[in-house]
Amino acid sequence: MQMTSLSKDSRTSxxxxxxxxxxxxxxxxxxxxxxxxxxxxxxPFVLRPLKDQASRGTGSETGQSAASxxxxxxxxxxxxxxxxxxxxxxAKVLPEIRADPDAAGQKYGRRExxxxxxxxxxxxxxxxxxxxxxxxxxxxxxxxxxxEKVAFQIGPVVRGTALRDATGVVSFNQFSNQLDYADVxxxxxxxxxxxxxxxxxxxxxxGKTVTFFGAFTFDPHLKTPVLITPVRITF
Amino acid sequence: xSKHTSITWKSVVSCLTMLTLLLTAAAIVQPTxxxxxxLIAIIVPSPENPFFKAEADAAETKAKALGYDxxxxxxxxxxxxxxxxxxxxxxxxxxxxxxxxxxxxATIAAVKKAKDAGIPSFLVDREINATGTAVAQLxxxxxxxxxxxxxxFAKLMGEEGDYVELIGKETDTNAGIRSKxxxxxxxxxxxxxxxxxxxxxxxxxxxxxxxxxxxxxxxxIKGAISGNDTMALGAYAALKAxxxxxxxxxxxxxxxxVAESIKAGEIRATVxxxxxxxxxxxxxxxxxxxxxxxxxxxxxxxxxxVLINPDNVKNYTxxxxxx
Numbered sequence: 001m002q003m004t005s006l007s008k009d010s011r012t013s014x015x016x017x018x019x020x021x022x023x024x025x026x027x028x029x030x031x032x033x034x035x036x037x038x039x040x041x042x043x044p045f046v047l048r049p050l051k052d053q054a055s056r057g058t059g060s061e062t063g064q065s066a067a068s069x070x071x072x073x074x075x076x077x078x079x080x081x082x083x084x085x086x087x088x089x090x091a092k093v094l095p096e097i098r099a100d101p102d103a104a105g106q107k108y109g110r111r112e113x114x115x116x117x118x119x120x121x122x123x124x125x126x127x128x129x130x131x132x133x134x135x136x137x138x139x140x141x142x143x144x145x146x147x148e149k150v151a152f153q154i155g156p157v158v159r160g161t162a163l164r165d166a167t168g169v170v171s172f173n174q175f176s177n178q179l180d181y182a183d184v185x186x187x188x189x190x191x192x193x194x195x196x197x198x199x200x201x202x203x204x205x206x207g208k209t210v211t212f213f214g215a216f217t218f219d220p221h222l223k224t225p226v227l228i229t230p231v232r233i234t235f
Numbered sequence: 236x237s238k239h240t241s242i243t244w245k246s247v248v249s250c251l252t253m254l255t256l257l258l259t260a261a262a263i264v265q266p267t268x269x270x271x272x273x274l275i276a277i278i279v280p281s282p283e284n285p286f287f288k289a290e291a292d293a294a295e296t297k298a299k300a301l302g303y304d305x306x307x308x309x310x311x312x313x314x315x316x317x318x319x320x321x322x323x324x325x326x327x328x329x330x331x332x333x334x335x336x337x338x339x340x341a342t343i344a345a346v347k348k349a350k351d352a353g354i355p356s357f358l359v360d361r362e363i364n365a366t367g368t369a370v371a372q373l374x375x376x377x378x379x380x381x382x383x384x385x386x387x388f389a390k391l392m393g394e395e396g397d398y399v400e401l402i403g404k405e406t407d408t409n410a411g412i413r414s415k416x417x418x419x420x421x422x423x424x425x426x427x428x429x430x431x432x433x434x435x436x437x438x439x440x441x442x443x444x445x446x447x448x449x450x451x452x453x454x455x456i457k458g459a460i461s462g463n464d465t466m467a468l469g470a471y472a473a474l475k476a477x478x479x480x481x482x483x484x485x486x487x488x489x490x491x492x493v494a495e496s497i498k499a500g501e502i503r504a505t506v507x508x509x510x511x512x513x514x515x516x517x518x519x520x521x522x523x524x525x526x527x528x529x530x531x532x533x534x535x536x537x538x539x540x541v542l543i544n545p546d547n548v549k550n551y552t553x554x555x556x557x558x
Contacts, residue, residue: 026247113373113536114516135394135424136386157423159386161379173533177362179412181537182378186419221547 067183074169075191082167083120083213083231090123091145094226098148101220109218110168116217118166121228123150124211130154130203139205140225141212152214152228154202158189163229166215189229196230210235272304275521276324277333280312286488286510287335289554290359293514294333301522303330314341321345325352331521332356333514339364339408355524357517360510362535371520372535373513377409380487380506380540381416387504387542388421388460388485395426396457398483399449401442401470402434403462410434413462413487421460430456435466442469450477458483464490464505471502489543494551497543504544511555513538 071079088108097104101117109117125143136157140149153159164170164185175181192214214230275298279291295305306327310317317337324332325348332349334356336342343365346356355370362374392398400417403410414432421427430453435442442461449456450473459474459482461467467486474482480501486493489507496502516538520530541556550557 113532113538114512115537115539134390136389157420159382171533172537173366173535176364178374178376178378178537179415182382182416 067187087120087122090121127205151225161185162215162217192231273330275303276329293511297518335360375508376537377412381413384506385420398458400432401461439465439469442466446470446473464488464493507541
């Protein structure tokens, strides 16, 4: 009896030991699995390709050249011809836009989602003021038949994304992120100003009658004149 | 030994199975109780931040107005948690998911899982690094917003003088995008000189301390441009306490506190991320998709940010702007 119970006891305690051991192993295994899951889902480090690092490091240069590569094939073959073809007479459309921004927007403009509408326009008028006290310089133009003045950008700082957003040639869906998309806008703005003022110093335009092609974004809340990014100016 | 192991394993497995069955049963019972209305699940980072609260509230209100039941879930920027919330949305047979996600890469799998279960996802605020998985990605254009803020800042500065930049949490994509937008714009003004740039991790108290130190080092700074509104508030408080309440401070987000500050003539401007509008738009597109199978829009859509300054602050509503 005693023998049996002893051996039974020792057997049970041996069993218990094994069970404890197994349990410990199981706990460790579960911990490992959990750790593996956590690390997979939230890695404590991030792998980034070197190329990415490099482009971040050198900043706009690499971005600019990528944007430049994007714009090169479309600038003369698509962007400029689109203006020639589709730009509206500003003296005709601006009053319509003021009267009913949504209706005019759908008719003449282009926009992404619910952003303000962008327009491609052309017009002829007299340059009455040159503002170059700011780096974001502008020229004010009076257009016959239009009861408000408009302005076009003369640089060197060019604002906005009207040019990129007005033609329909470029859309956000073509880019992996908003930085690349923004770089293309800067590239387009730079080329536009360069083309518009290739043969003339903007400051010398005061008093002259000019014909322009350009794009603007219409913000009904702004009290300042409509601001056009010119792609071509002749006089 | 192998016998014992298998017993232990068996008990663990059966426990897990029971648990899963229970959870599934619970999940199945709930929707059958209220089956008349379709459900839109709204998954957001954290309601403690007023920005995300406004975002969730707007989506919920819009969805209810369109006749949906809503389920608002919070992932606290934890992708694991987010994944579980997607399981919940799938189990509840949501008709659509509105999501402000917990990571551009980590979220792709969850959105795909929902897609495979026949549930379309509509992303707001933050984008993911994949296309063709979500039905829509409505992103507020942080870069465009930063350029707006920087242009206003340059104007207020008279295009010259010393200024400092407060940067957000450096691991956050938006901190980098906003900072790049600021610097791309401000570097075009040669008379504007950035004397210091520091991260205050989106945090008000940290911005207060950093600004105190900056003031001692550069007592003549004329302006401070900040990656978000909470840091702008901290920075302005430090400036005001040092008797420099006239220093030009510009923020980013369009928070109610900064709108009040602008009304009081303290902080000069901020950039509104129209999150209420984003949320409503996402629900609208979800509704259209549920009814017609398409949204009629591109997947990736950027929504422009709007400058808030003394001219239009009277039209400000919590993270939105009245016409």
